[in-house]
Structure formats: structure tokens, C-alpha cells
Amino acid sequence: KVIWTLLVTILGYASSLPVGDDSICTTEELAKYSIIFTGKWSQTAFPKQYPLYRPPAQWSSMLGVTHSSDYSMWKKNEYASNGVRDFAEKGEAWVLMKEIEEAGEKIQSVHGIFSASAIPSGTGQTSTELEVHPRHPLVSFVVRIVPSPDWFVGIDSLNLCEGGHWMEEVSVDLFPYDAGTDSGFTFSSPNFATIPQDTVTEITCSSPSHPANSFYYPKLKILPPIAQVTMVKLKKTQLGLSAPFINPPAKSNEVIDSV
């Protein structure tokens, strides 16, 4: 726990590059949000190969960051960083935390890190708080799908600033992504590195187009959302905070994954 806290002694306020014309919340200062993650990975909604034991369907802890457009945690159709690969494959946050730390130090593109505890079943909720800054209004996070080869859900650079003001509330459905680093096809596939690495791709009911794929439901038009995330602005911003809001991640409790 101490180590996490040490790792996260970063994250400057100033940034030289604006995020975009209207996306700088000029008229307001820091804003705090409650972020609620809801797992919707039920056997009813996703009957195919639904993991019932060793381990049963569950979610890793959430690792997230508030940042400017100079930083990107992950992006659809681009290569995953080593940190995202480790997190998506094993739920290990070390390398990803270091990447975020470096982005915060070198290009001051990061405002703060947040994390929420794991959910020990496919459905259920976890929540935490995050803080955004006028020049760091974007939110990104990842949550690993457990068990899976390298699958995750997440948000990439959602802008909480709208027309110069902080959004009141935003809720987004989440769908599974493949980090492109492990060639496993099903929730319980053995580890099998993808060489060369592929890009991050969305897993849909028809892609990868192979009946063995755990999310292959040829009769569906789109998958039901496997999770949902809601961010709600907290009414009272603690303007007294002198340091960026930092919420050290809980120790990974994904031990059950390696049983």
C-alpha cells in the first residue's frame, strides 16, 4: 500500500497545450465526481461459456486517470502499451502506473489517478471518486474481464467539460475490448502471446468471426452492454485541496484468477 502511494507522488497542474477550443473549463475550477462501475456480465445476458468456477466471472479493480489530450491510456485500433497489456492480461497495475507517472512528470498531461476495488462476480457495483482539472478534463480507465486472455472494458478520454462547464452526469454502456496481446479465444484460454502484437479491438457478437469466440452470438445485432459506468458531479468541490486528488488503488485481489 505504501508503495502505491509513493508511486503516485506525481501529477503537475500546469499544462502548456490546450485540449481544444471549447473543452477547457475556463469558468470553473476543479471538479470532483463520483464514478460508479456496474458489472452486467450475467449468465442470462451472456450464456455462452459463462465462467462459473476457477475462477467465476468477475471484474478486476478499476485503474483510471484524469488527463489532458497529451496523454492516452489506451485507444481503439492502436497498440496497447506494456502497462495496458499487463493489466488486461493479468490485472497487474505496476507498469501502467509507471507509464501514467511518467506522463505526469514529463509532459504534465496527467492530473490524478483513481482506482476502485474489484467486483468478485460478473454483476455488482464498485465506485470511487475522481477529480478533473480545467486543463485535464479527460477521463480514462480500464477494468479487466476475469477470466479472459487479455480482455477488458474501459473508457478512453471522455471529456467531462462541455461548453466551459463540468458535466452534471454522464453514463456510458461498456463493451468488451481485446488488448491484442494474447491470442486466446475464450474466457479460459491458456496464455498464448500474440506475436506480433495486434491493436486494441472491440469484441462484438460477430468479431472475431469464429464460433469458438466466447462473445460470438451470430443471432444478435449487437451485444448487450457487459458493464456500465456513471459519473456524477459532486455538489461541493473541496477547493481546499492543495494536492491533486489521489486515490491509491486497492491491492489487486485477483488472486482467485491464478488458482
Next chain:
Amino acid sequence: KVIWTLLVTILGYASSLPVGDDSICTTEELAKYSIIFTGKWSQTAFPKQYPLYRPPAQWSSMLGVTHSSDYSMWKKNEYASNGVRDFAEKGEAWVLMKEIEEAGEKIQSVHGIFSASAIPSGTGQTSTELEVHPRHPLVSFVVRIVPSPDWFVGIDSLNLCEGGHWMEEVSVDLFPYDAGTDSGFTFSSPNFATIPQDTVTEITCSSPSHPANSFYYPKLKILPPIAQVTMVKLKKTQLGLSAPFINPPAKSNEVIDSV
């Protein structure tokens, strides 16, 4: 009423230019949303010069559009179109409707128009539905502040598509804007054209920086939101719709404004 319907026989589906990398909802088709506008213009929240009669504080009808990034209804720090000027000054939608119609015909940047009825008091709700299209995922609208010289609230190009999927829900606080076309300083200022026209600017508790300004509250850090808008995705998209969703605006019932 017939005229409105005739005016709105536009709005092609196809668009040649993508909105942005991640902003095309490739994996999903049309989506319908409920849009709820809530007026929060109470005498308690905005005691200064609160209009109590001839006319009392109220909101015009809402005129909105779903579109691609090739169209812009209005933009902070840019000049208002003639249509937005007429709407912000008098609640007249004719010219604005024509501008939207032309954008839909010429550059196919518009998917549909929506409108919601006026609210006869400063607080209260109005709602309607709107439809977005994968290549027209942006929402813009204006609602005139009545009485006022040329003040309005609205949304400019809010993207309802996040990571290839339609957002579940989004809620945004609204703050007053000055269309830059009338130099009146207070809610009940007489008509006095701004020549040359100024850009659209946000009215804050300190800007325009003059004690006569109706929103000048030097002790506040930021104004309380004067309205709020929430968009909620409707569960069942009516995929049977063969034409763009069109919701002809109600006849302006802002007659009270000219009494």
C-alpha cells in the same frame, strides 16, 4: 403548423465526411433519446431584477438539431447566424429553420430537427425526443431566455457517441449566453441593436463587468446553473422508421413576450 412540416422535409442520411476517429457509432444504428429540459431560473437563485410580470420569467420553445461536425448551430466566441439572432432576440424560428434546412440539403450535415414546447415560468420542465445517426451523432439546441435582449441557453455539438456506442445518459448544466446582437444589459432592456455585431459570449456573474447587468453577482464565483438538460437513450430503437425522425416545433407561444 403545416408550414413547419413543409419546411422540415429535408435532411439526408449520407454524409461524406467522418466526424472523427472514435465518434462514429459504427457498431450501432440510429438511436433515439428522450431530451428533458429543466428551467432553474428561480427568484431564489437569481434574485436580481427577476422578471415578475410583463412578461414574467419564462423559456421559449426549444429548437434543436442532430447533425455532423460539418454543421454548427452556434458556437461560443463566434458570430451568431441570422437565424440564431432572430431566435435569441424574438423567439422566431423561421430563419434558423431555413439555415438548418439548407445545411441538410447542401452538405447533408443534418439528420433531424426537434423541438419542445415553451415553459411559461422560469422553473419547470419540457421534453421531446430526438434521433441521432452514426454519421450525425451531435446535438445542438437553443432556448431563448424570456424576457431578455438576446440571451439564450443551449448546447453546441454534444457528441452522443462514445467509443463507437451511443451514450446511455448525459446531463449538462446550462448557463446564459449573449447572442451578441442586441446591446441590452438587463432582462427588460429595450431593443437596441449591437452594431457591429459581437460574438456569442457566455454571461457570467462577473462578465459583462457592470453592476447594471442582470446576472452581475460580484460575490459569487460562478452563477448557479440557470437550466439543465438531460438526454436518456430510449431502450427500443424503432428501426422500422424509414424517414429521419422529425418533430415539428410547436407554434411559438411566446406572445406574452410582446404584451
